[in-house]
Amino acid sequence: MYRRVLVTGAKGQLGREIEEIWSQRGNDLTERDFYFTDRNDLDISDKEAVIRFVREHEIDTIINCAAYTAVDRAETEEGLAFRVNRTGAENLAIAAKGQHAFLIHISTDYVFDGRAFLPLVEDAKTNPEGVYGCSKLAGEEAIREIAPEGAVIIRTSWVYSTFGQNFVHTMLRLGRERDELGVVCDQIGTPTYARDLARAIFKILEEGSKHPEKVEAYHYSNEGCCSWYDFAQAIFEISKTPCKVRPIGTCDYPTPAKRPHYTVLSKEKIKKEFGVEVPYWRDALKECLTLIVSD
Numbered sequence: 382m383y384r385r386v387l388v389t390g391a392k393g394q395l396g397r398e399i400e401e402i403w404s405q406r407g408n409d410l411t412e413r414d415f416y417f418t419d420r421n422d423l424d425i426s427d428k429e430a431v432i433r434f435v436r437e438h439e440i441d442t443i444i445n446c447a448a449y450t451a452v453d454r455a456e457t458e459e460g461l462a463f464r465v466n467r468t469g470a471e472n473l474a475i476a477a478k479g480q481h482a483f484l485i486h487i488s489t490d491y492v493f494d495g496r497a498f499l500p501l502v503e504d505a506k507t508n509p510e511g512v513y514g515c516s517k518l519a520g521e522e523a524i525r526e527i528a529p530e531g532a533v534i535i536r537t538s539w540v541y542s543t544f545g546q547n548f549v550h551t552m553l554r555l556g557r558e559r560d561e562l563g564v565v566c567d568q569i570g571t572p573t574y575a576r577d578l579a580r581a582i583f584k585i586l587e588e589g590s591k592h593p594e595k596v597e598a599y600h601y602s603n604e605g606c607c608s609w610y611d612f613a614q615a616i617f618e619i620s621k622t623p624c625k626v627r628p629i630g631t632c633d634y635p636t637p638a639k640r641p642h643y644t645v646l647s648k649e650k651i652k653k654e655f656g657v658e659v660p661y662w663r664d665a666l667k668e669c670l671t672l673i674v675s676d
Contacts, residue, residue: 383442383483383586384413387435389425389473390447391417394542395487398579399444416440420447425469435476444582445473445486448517452491453637455512462516470520477529483592484529485582490538490570490602492518495641502647503536503598511638525596533585534598535578535651538644539612542575543672548609552616553673556624566610566628570644571602574665581657588655599654600646603662615663619670 390396400417416438423434425447435443449455449465470486477484491514492507509515521534541547555562581601585592607615610628617624631640651657660668 383589385438385440386413386415386442386444386586387438387440388415388417388444388446389423389469390419390445391422392419393446393448393450394540394545394547394575395578396446397544398542398575399446399582402576402579402583414438425472426464428468428472428475431472432476432479435480435482440476440480441482442586443473443477443482443484445470445484448487450513452511452513452640455516456637459512459516462512463519466513466516467519467523471523471527474524474527474529474532477532478527481530484524484532485585486520486524486532486534488521488534488536488598489514489517490536490644490646491641492521492536493641493644495568495643497643497645500645500647501600503600503650510641513638521598528596531592531594532596533593534596535582536598536600536646537573537578538570538602538646539572540575540578541572541669543669544575548572548612549616549666549669549673552613553620553622556617556620556622559624561625561627562613563627563629563633564610564613565631565634565640566608567630568640568642569606569608570641571604571606571646572612572662572666573602574660574662574669576669577603577660577665581651581655581659584657585655591655599651600648601651601657601659602646602648603665604648604659605662606645607662612666615666616670619663619667620674
C-alpha cells in the first residue's frame, strides 16, 4: 500500500494531472502523503539530494514525471537531455532501491524508430534515432541495471493536457489566428490525454499485490490511432473552430530531430495485468476540450 509518495516533475502536464486527481479524491487519500516537487524543489540530477529527500521523508513510492522533453533542442543540448533523462532516472532508482520504494518511471515512444507497421509491444526492438529518444532509453536501461525493489516503466506518446503547452493548446491558438494550417499526415501514433494516464497510474498504485518485483515495461496511450493531421481535424471539429487543415508530408515540415513515422503502442499488457481501462482517443479529447473551454 502506498503511503508516502514523491511525484517529480509536478509542474509538467502529467504531474499536474496527478495532483488534480489527488486533490479531487480528498478523503480517499487522507492517510497518504504526496510530495509534489519540481526542479526548484528537487533536482533529480543531484544524487545526494534525491537520496536525502527520499530517506528523510520515508518515501515508499516514487512517480517520476520529470523529463527533458524538448525534442528538437535536445539535438544541441545533449548533455542536459542525458543529465535529466538518464542521470535523473538513475538517481531515483538508486534512492528507490535504498529505501525499498516502488518506482514508476515515465518513458516515451521515441525509444522506437517508427519503422513498425503493427502496434508495438513492450519487448519490441528499441532503436531511437534522436538525442531525446536515446536519453530516455538510457534512463530505462539505468533503471533496469540498478533494479530497484519493483519498478514500472510506462512508455507513452503524444501527451496533451488541460495544463501547459501541447499540441491541443497550440492548435486552438493557431486556429483562432489563421484560416488554414498545414499539419503532417504521415506520422501515425495515438494521442495520450495526461489525465487518463494519471488515472492509470493511480490504478497501478492501488493494485499493490500486482506490483512487479523486478523492472517491467508497460505501454499506455489512448485507444485507436491517427495522424497529426487527423488529430488537428478532431480538435477543430470538437471545439467548433473554423480553421481548415491541409495535409502535408514530413518532408514539407523539416525539424532538427527526426520523428518516428509509426509508434502506435499496444496496451494489452497494462490492461491485462492491472485492469486499466483505456478510453478511445477522440472521447478523451472531448473531455479535455470540455474542461479547457469551461475554464
